[in-house]
Amino acid sequence: MGILAWIIFGLLAGIVAKWIMPGNDPGGWIITILLGIAGAFVGGFVGSQLGFAAGGPFGFNWPSFGLAILGSLIILAVYRLINNRRIA
Structure with missing residues (x-):
């Protein structure tokens, strides 16, 4: 994927x-x-550790999009966990 595709x-x-x-x-x-x-x-x-294959036309497919969302949710959860400990 090109840079613009990664950004989108x-x-x-x-x-x-x-x-x-x-x-x-x-x-x-x-x-x-x-x-x-x-x-x-x-x-x-995470997907590669679980044995999921990535790829597809232009590097995009629905499973890879789902894994990107899952990874984003993991990052958000870790951020909130760290941020809540700093406040408390």
């Missing part, structure tokens, strides 16, 4: 993850894009 993919995955797990998280569009891209890496790692 990350934005969509980050938006869906923030929609599934709403909260008072900092960051706008840039943080959402970075969350989705990082989530794609985390989800891809």
Whole structure:
């Protein structure tokens, strides 16, 4: 995938993850894009450990999108866990 495709993919995955797990998280569009891209890496790692194959036309398929969302949710959960411990 090209850089623009990664940005769009990350934005969509980050938006869906923030929609599934709403909260008072900092960051706008840039943080959402970075969350989705990082989530794609985390989800891809989890998927490869579980034996899922990634790929498809133009590098996009629904299982890889689902894994990117899963990775984004994991990152959000870890962020909130760390952030809540700092406040308390």
